[in-house]
Amino acid sequence: MSLKGIFTAIAKVRRDVFTEVARFAYEGDEDYNKLEEIPYNIVPGEIASFRESIFLERAIVGERVRLAMGMPLRTVNEHAPLSTGIDESSVKNTIYKAPFVNIIKFACNSCPDNVYKTTDICRGCLARPCMEVCPKDAISMVDGKSFIDQSKCIKCGRCKSVCPYSAIVKMERPCAASCGMDAISSDEFGRAIIDYDKCVSCGVCISSCPFGAIADKTQIFQIIESIKSGKKVIAEIAPAFAGQFGAKVTPEKLKTALLELGFHDVVEVAIGADLCTIEEAEDYLSKVPNKIDFMATSCCPAWSVMAKKLFPEFKDNISMAMTPMVFTARFIKQEHKDAKVVFIGPCVSKKQEATRNSVKSHVDYVLTFEEVMGMFQAKNIDLEAIEPSEEVNLGTGAGRGFAVSGGVANAVVDVIKKIDPDREMKIDSADGLKDCRKMLLMAKAGKRDGYLLEGMACPGGCVAGTGTIQPVNKSTATVNLYKKNADLKIANESQFSEVLSELDSGWFDDWSIEK
Numbered sequence: 001m002s003l004k005g006i007f008t009a010i011a012k013v014r015r016d017v018f019t020e021v022a023r024f025a026y027e028g029d030e031d032y033n034k035l036e037e038i039p040y041n042i043v044p045g046e047i048a049s050f051r052e053s054i055f056l057e058r059a060i061v062g063e064r065v066r067l068a069m070g071m072p073l074r075t076v077n078e079h080a081p082l083s084t085g086i087d088e089s090s091v092k093n094t095i096y097k098a099p100f101v102n103i104i105k106f107a108c109n110s111c112p113d114n115v116y117k118t119t120d121i122c123r124g125c126l127a128r129p130c131m132e133v134c135p136k137d138a139i140s141m142v143d144g145k146s147f148i149d150q151s152k153c154i155k156c157g158r159c160k161s162v163c164p165y166s167a168i169v170k171m172e173r174p175c176a177a178s179c180g181m182d183a184i185s186s187d188e189f190g191r192a193i194i195d196y197d198k199c200v201s202c203g204v205c206i207s208s209c210p211f212g213a214i215a216d217k218t219q220i221f222q223i224i225e226s227i228k229s230g231k232k233v234i235a236e237i238a239p240a241f242a243g244q245f246g247a248k249v250t251p252e253k254l255k256t257a258l259l260e261l262g263f264h265d266v267v268e269v270a271i272g273a274d275l276c277t278i279e280e281a282e283d284y285l286s287k288v289p290n291k292i293d294f295m296a297t298s299c300c301p302a303w304s305v306m307a308k309k310l311f312p313e314f315k316d317n318i319s320m321a322m323t324p325m326v327f328t329a330r331f332i333k334q335e336h337k338d339a340k341v342v343f344i345g346p347c348v349s350k351k352q353e354a355t356r357n358s359v360k361s362h363v364d365y366v367l368t369f370e371e372v373m374g375m376f377q378a379k380n381i382d383l384e385a386i387e388p389s390e391e392v393n394l395g396t397g398a399g400r401g402f403a404v405s406g407g408v409a410n411a412v413v414d415v416i417k418k419i420d421p422d423r424e425m426k427i428d429s430a431d432g433l434k435d436c437r438k439m440l441l442m443a444k445a446g447k448r449d450g451y452l453l454e455g456m457a458c459p460g461g462c463v464a465g466t467g468t469i470q471p472v473n474k475s476t477a478t479v480n481l482y483k484k485n486a487d488l489k490i491a492n493e494s495q496f497s498e499v500l501s502e503l504d505s506g507w508f509d510d511w512s513i514e515k
Contacts, residue, residue, distance in 0.1 A: 003207055003208065003210065004464060004466070004471070004472065005468075005470055005471030005472060005474070005475075006471075009049075009050060009212075010210075013042065013061060013064065013212060014212075014215070014370060015370065015373060015374055015377070016374075017038070017065055017068050017374070018068060018218065018220060018371050018375070019374040019377040019378050020038045020041060020042065020065070020378075021038070021065060021068040021218070021221055022220050022224060022377075022379075023378040024038070025225060026224055026228075026379065028228065032083040032086045032087065033081070033083050035065055035069070035082055035086065036082050036083065038062075038065050039057075039059070039061040039065065039082075040058065042058075043057045043058050043061055056106065059106065060104055060106065060212070063104045064215050066082065066086070067102060067215050067216065067218065068217075068221070069091055069218075070091060070217050070218065070219055070221065070222060071085060071086055071091065071217075072085075072097075072102075073102055076105055076106060091221055091222060091225075092222060096217060096219065096351055096352075096354065096355055096366075098196070098352070098355075099196055099199070099201075100351050100352055101194065101199065101201050101203055101205065101206060101214060101215075101216050101348065102215055102216070102217070103192050103193065103194060103213055103214050104213050105191050105213075107211055107212060107213035108211065108213040109213070110186075110189065110190035110191050111171075111172075111173040111192075112171045112173070113171070113172055113173040113176055114170070114171075114172060115150065115153075115155075115171045116148055116153060116155060116157065116159060116160060116168055116169070117148060117168070118130075118147060118148055118168050119167050119168070119169055120145075121165050121166065122146050122165065122168075123165055123167070124141065124144040124145050124146070125164065125165075129159075129162040129163065129164070130146050130163055130168060131146070132162075133158040133162050134158065135154070135156065135158070136153065136154055137152065138150075138154075139159060146159075146167070146168070148168075157170060173192060174208045174209060174210060175192055175205040175208050175209045175214060176192070176205075179204065179205055179433075180202070180432060180433020180434040180436065180437065180457070181199060181200055181306060181309075181433060183195045183198035183200075192209075192213065192214070198309070200301075200305045200306050200309070200349060200433070201302060201349045201351065201352040202302035202348065202349050202433065202457040202466075203347070203348030203465070203466030203467070204432075204433075204459075204466065206348065206466045207466045216348050216351065216466070217351070218367070218368075219365045219366060220367070220371055220374065223342055223367065224262070224375070226340050226364075226365070227261070227262035227263070228262070231338075231339075231340050232264045232336060232340065233262065233263055233339070233340045233342060234264050234265045234267065234332050234336060234339045234340070234342070235258050235263045235265070235266045235267070235342050235344050236267045236269050236272075236325070236328045236329060236341060236342070236343050237254075237258070237266060237269060237344045237345070238269045238324070238343070238344065238345030238346060238403065238462065239268070239269060239270050239273065239395070239399065239400040239401070239402050239403040239482075239483075240345060240346045240369075240462040240463045240465065240468065241254065241345075241369065242400070242403070242475070242481075242482040243470055243475055243479070243482075244346075244369045244468060244469050244475065245257075245369070245373065245469070246383060246384060247478075248383075248384045250388055251392040252388030252389050252390070252391060252392055253383060253384070253386050253387075253388045253389075254383070254392075255389040255390075255392055256388060256389040257376060257381050257383055258344075258372075259389065260379065260381055261372075261376070261379060261381075263342070264339070267332055268328075268395045268399075269324045269325060269343070269345070269395075269399075270324075270394065270395020270396065270399030270400045270402070271324075271327070271328050271394050271395050271399065271494070272322075272325065272326070272327030272328030272331065272399075273299070273324035273327075273395065273398070273399035273400070273402040273408075273411070273491070274395060274396050274398060274399040274491040274494040274496065274497070275322075275324075275327045275491075275494070275496065275497070276299055276321050276323065276324050276327055276402075277399065277411040277412050277492075278492050278494075279319075279321040279322075280295070280297060280319045280321045280408075280412045281415035281491075281492075282419075283295060283319055283321060284416060285416060285420060285423070288450060288452075289450055292316055292317050293317070293443075293448075293449045293450070294443055294448050294450060294451045294452070294453060295317055295319055295451075296314070296317050296318045296319065296452075296453040296454070297319055297408045297409065297412070297452070297453065297454045297455065298322075299323045300347075300455060300456050300457050300462075301323065301347075301349045301350065301353040302457035303433070303436055303455035303456060304318050305349075307436075307440060307455065310437065310440070311440050311444065313444075314444075323353065324399070325343045325345070325350060325363060326353075326359055326362055326363065329341045329343070329362040329363045340364040340365065341363055341364050341365075342364065342365040342366070342367055343363050343366045343367070344367045344368075344369065344372055345366075345367075345368065345462070345467065346368065346369055346462050346465025346466070346467045346468040347368070347458075347462060347465045347466070347467060348368065348465070348466045348467060349457065351366045354366050368465070368467020368468075369468055369469050373469060394495075395486065395494070396486055396488040396490060396491055396493055396494050397483040397484065397485075397486035397488065397489045397490075398411035398415075398489065398490055398491040399491060400479065400482055400483040400486055401479070401480075401483045402462065403462040403475075404461045404462070404463055404479055404480065405429060405431040405456055405460055405461035406454065406461075407461065408429075408454045408456075409427040409429050409452055409453075409454035410427075412452060413427060413452065414489075414490045414491070415490060415491050415492050418490060424450075425452065426450055426451045426452070427453070427454065428442075428448060428451050428453050429453070429455075429456070430455055431456040431457075431459050431461050431464075432456075432457070432458070432459035436455040436456070436457070439453060439455065440453075460472040460476065461476075463475035463476050
């Protein structure tokens with residue numbers, strides 16, 4: 001279960017860390033030892049609020065500060081100052097280095113995983129169906145209540161299914177339960193551990209951990225340093241931004257606010273989404289079913305990498321079209337060759353995508369909406385009161401719809417119908433990597449031949465990404481309204497469609513499953 005959209009104590013700490021790191025960058029004090037003060041600013045006083053020790057709370061914040069500076073976690077069993085390894089050469093203009101999603105070990109609560117237990121709800125009924133169905137005689141009555149002997153339990157779940165009071169629960173580690181790649185297990189101390197050979201950096205585990213033990217690296221400091229150096233830094237903002245910063249913060253106000261942060265200009269990623277749509281429509285028409293049995297969309301990097309990892313036989317079925325992020329970045333750099341491009345969106349996996357050899361020369365930095373909010377707070381920008389800029393109206397409704405589940409496939413279908421009205425189209429979409437895997441299993445069984453498949457790693461689509469701020473349902477409604485209000489509705493109506501061939505020349509997807 002995701003905690004996205006609920007402003008918890010964990011969300012506040014995340015926001016505070018982003019704000020403090022952004023403030024440190026804007027103030028321009030290059031004494032990195034002063035980073036040691038940030039945990040004390042965020043966790044003041046002498047008494048812990050949430051954990052057994054205020055020293056532990058500050059230590060966890062310290063590790064979050066390191067990640068927010070783009071640096072790796074410290075080794076737990078060695079003494080090292082928070083600023084260890086942080087200097088001008090290590091943090092300025094650096095490209096992200098894996099891992100992007102990290103577990104702060106001493107913040108992990110060692111949650112039990114895959115354990116069946118009887119709760120106090122048990123009434124000690126006479127029928128005792130839990131005892132009757134247990135194949136290993138693992139259940140007995142102790143003090144008038146059902147008791148499960150964990151040494152005998154085989155985790156079959158039969159007892160849970162027959163309890164008339166729902167008194168038996170299955171306890172799962174929230175991060176592991178949310179992981180669609182089965183990449184999270186336990187170490188020798190019962191703490192969560194990530195298998196990075198399986199992980200696709202979707203970040204769903206980050207927003208599922210109720211102890212705030214999982215965090216991602218950021219490039220806040222590096223971006224602000226780039227802006228301060230006088231470089232032309234241009235923001236490209238993903239369609240999921242609609243409503244993320246508050247109901248009264250219009251796209252025009254948001255653009256003004258981003259310019260206040262120091263960005264040279266702001267461009268809608270919906271432009272790139274339109275170009276991606278056109279290319280995927282053309283790919284589908286030319287390849288299905290003559291060359292491939294079905295085609296899958298490419299815009300979600302976590303989904304496409306998952307497909308190539310677990311279903312390598314479908315490598316050629318994943319569209320080779322550039323993602324909207326890359327299309328838009330290429331579009332920007334065609335006009336501003338010396339610019340630095342920052343993708344601002346909901347997605348942690350875009351941080352990984354930006355390290356690909358074929359992407360990193362176009363997308364220089366990646367920020368999430370959460371991280372940008374920290375920058376706004378560091379600059380004391382009142383988003384609601386700010387004056388709006390000129391109208392932001394470059395993408396079509398189809399491009400803006402990429403942010404919600406089903407939006408990509410529907411956009412592609414609309415273009416195909418314009419090109420070939422008689423073409424029969426079958427689509428299937430899944431959000432959440434577990435459901436995406438099920439969809440590909442159906443394709444493996446030959447039950448999705450002729451289909452266009454859309455996969456989204458985050459349940460609900462991009463509006464549910466780890467870097468979002470608002471509740472998913474609220475964001476979905478806001479994006480749909482933003483899509484409805486677009487002057488142009490279908491992707492091939494885009495005024496930029498004629499530049500597609502120029503932007504796509506020389507593109508190749510170098511992302512292998514080994515990386």
